[in-house]
Amino acid sequence: MSNKSSAVSISVVRRLPRYYRFLSELLKDGKTRISSRELSDMMQLTASQIRQDLNCFGGFGQQGYGYNVKDLHEEIANILGLNKIQNCILIGVGNLGEAIANHIDFEKRGFKLVGAFDINPELIGTKIGGVVIRHSDEIEEFCKDDPPKIAVLCIPKESAQAIAERLVALGIKGFWNFSHFDLTLSYDDIVVENVHLSDSLMTLCYRVNEIFK
Amino acid sequence: MSNKSSAVSISVVRRLPRYYRFLSELLKDGKTRISSRELSDMMQLTASQIRQDLNCFGGFGQQGYGYNVKDLHEEIANILGLNKIQNCILIGVGNLGEAIANHIDFEKRGFKLVGAFDINPELIGTKIGGVVIRHSDEIEEFCKDDPPKIAVLCIPKESAQAIAERLVALGIKGFWNFSHFDLTLSYDDIVVENVHLSDSLMTLCYRVNEIFK
Numbered sequence: 001m002s003n004k005s006s007a008v009s010i011s012v013v014r015r016l017p018r019y020y021r022f023l024s025e026l027l028k029d030g031k032t033r034i035s036s037r038e039l040s041d042m043m044q045l046t047a048s049q050i051r052q053d054l055n056c057f058g059g060f061g062q063q064g065y066g067y068n069v070k071d072l073h074e075e076i077a078n079i080l081g082l083n084k085i086q087n088c089i090l091i092g093v094g095n096l097g098e099a100i101a102n103h104i105d106f107e108k109r110g111f112k113l114v115g116a117f118d119i120n121p122e123l124i125g126t127k128i129g130g131v132v133i134r135h136s137d138e139i140e141e142f143c144k145d146d147p148p149k150i151a152v153l154c155i156p157k158e159s160a161q162a163i164a165e166r167l168v169a170l171g172i173k174g175f176w177n178f179s180h181f182d183l184t185l186s187y188d189d190i191v192v193e194n195v196h197l198s199d200s201l202m203t204l205c206y207r208v209n210e211i212f213k
Numbered sequence: 214m215s216n217k218s219s220a221v222s223i224s225v226v227r228r229l230p231r232y233y234r235f236l237s238e239l240l241k242d243g244k245t246r247i248s249s250r251e252l253s254d255m256m257q258l259t260a261s262q263i264r265q266d267l268n269c270f271g272g273f274g275q276q277g278y279g280y281n282v283k284d285l286h287e288e289i290a291n292i293l294g295l296n297k298i299q300n301c302i303l304i305g306v307g308n309l310g311e312a313i314a315n316h317i318d319f320e321k322r323g324f325k326l327v328g329a330f331d332i333n334p335e336l337i338g339t340k341i342g343g344v345v346i347r348h349s350d351e352i353e354e355f356c357k358d359d360p361p362k363i364a365v366l367c368i369p370k371e372s373a374q375a376i377a378e379r380l381v382a383l384g385i386k387g388f389w390n391f392s393h394f395d396l397t398l399s400y401d402d403i404v405v406e407n408v409h410l411s412d413s414l415m416t417l418c419y420r421v422n423e424i425f426k
Contacts, residue, residue, distance in 0.1 A: 013416060013419050013420070014412075014416055016415070016416075016419065017409070017411065017412035017413075017415035017416060018395075018409070018412060020415065021393075021395075021409070021411075021412070022395075043395075044397065079419070080415050080418055080419045080422075081418050081419055081421075081422035082415065082418060084422060086418070086421060086422075094316075095311065095312040095315040095316045096312045096316045098308065098312065099308040099309045099311065099312030099313075100312075100410070102308040103307075103308045103309045103410075104410060104411065104414065105411075106414075108411075109411055109414040109415050109418060110414075110415065110418035110422075111414070111418065149421060150417070150421060173421055173424055173425075174417055174420065174421040174424075176413070176414060176417050180234075182231075182234075182256075184257065189424050191417065191420040191421055191423075191424065193413050193414075193416060193417040193420070195410065195413050196230070196231070196234070197313070197316075197317060197408065198230065198234075198317065198318070198321075198322055199227075199230035199231060199234070200230075200389070200406050200408050201317065201319075201322040201323075201324070201389060201406075202229070202230035202233065202293050202295065202322050202323065203226060203227055203229075203230060203406060204363070204387055204389050204404065204406040205293050205294050205295060205299070205322060205323035205324065206226050206229065206292070206293045206294055207226070207387065207404040207406070208294075208299060208362060208363060208386055208387040208404055209293075209294035209297060209299075209323075210404075211386055211387075211402050211404065
């Protein structure tokens with residue numbers, strides 16, 4: 001399956017967390033199986049889209065039965081790699097960094113927060129999300145022996161590119177970037193997920209204004 | 214142009230804020246014009262994609278000249294409706310709601326925060342993002358005379374659907390929903406932007422694990 005999933009397009013990959021969320025809800029509600037028709041109604045996708053998406057990973061449905069909720073939930077967790085916990089560090093503990101550390105359940109999403117860094121002297125030594133906040137100058141020392149794989153960037157855009165390059169040199173392989181800047185790194189083995197909250201708000205602005213036209 | 218833009222697909226609309234961001238950067242750097250080739254290098258889109266996107270709104274480039282940065286920036290702001298400021302309210306002032314209120318520059322994105330609501334007695338009467346936090350029971354009273362158009366939902370998923378329906382009855386037309394739940398409202402004139410931070414984190418998990426395969 002490893003080869004099969006490597007060829008999967010990013011747009012299919014981006015839909016998987018949504019399947020996972022809906023299946024988590026079904027599990028919680030005690031549902032044991034679901035037809036692709038029911039799933040498609042819930043998720044507002046066509047049944048054929050769902051079959052196509054899941055077929056990319058080998059397909060898990062059975063004609064006339066539908067999907068076993070628990071199995072499919074588990075399979076998607078495996079595909080996403082949620083059970084191979086990778087260490088991550090948080091860079092920037094301002095408003096947003098603090099909210100991310102407190103609000104996101106990293107361990108349910110495949111990650112463990114092991115360090116947090118900021119340059120604000122008032123924050124150094126305090127704790128967030130179960131870890132002590134260190135000064136950003138200490139990142140190199142911290143990463144020396146057992147470099148984390150992921151960095152969550154909640155810093156102003158001006159410093160994002162420079163710190164990202166510093167982190168790549170230390171062995172960081174992935175960035176969850178909130179810094180209002182499209183981080184681009186020209187290495188084949190580095191991945192970046194840019195989160196642009198303002199883009200989403202501007203899209204909402206457009207769509208709301210369309211109503212009033 | 215109003216008719217023309219109504220037919221624009223949501224995927225083009227979703228790219229507009231990104232154009233707007235890059236153009237804002239160019240403006241800040243004092244750049245007055247840019248070719249579609251340069252813009253395509255910066256944005257990692259093909260030049261033809263850029264031309265196609267902008268042509269949906271009438272096209273703003275000139276053969277042999279490229280784009281006037283200031284004009285294009287302004288046009289996109291107009292298309293997005295960023296200068297028609299709509300009032301919005303924040304529902305839920307926990308970690309995430311607080312960060313959103315403090316971190317997002319609403320007025321630059323077409324909105325003005327006019328109220329915030331929570332049920333935590335310790336928060337009621339304190340201020341966030343320049344507004345006083347009121348008890349959620351007061352939403353009806355608050356919206357009576359001059360209902361805001363938008364609600365930002367930073368509440369647990371269990372309460373999201375119910376409060377959204379209450380807000381629709383009060384005249385809310387759009388939701389920026391962070392509640393880890395795909396809000397669906399079956400009204401033609403209501404728009405929802407769901408923001409799923411965990412989905413983005415799970416996508417990162419998949420992509421990082423692909424590196425190590």
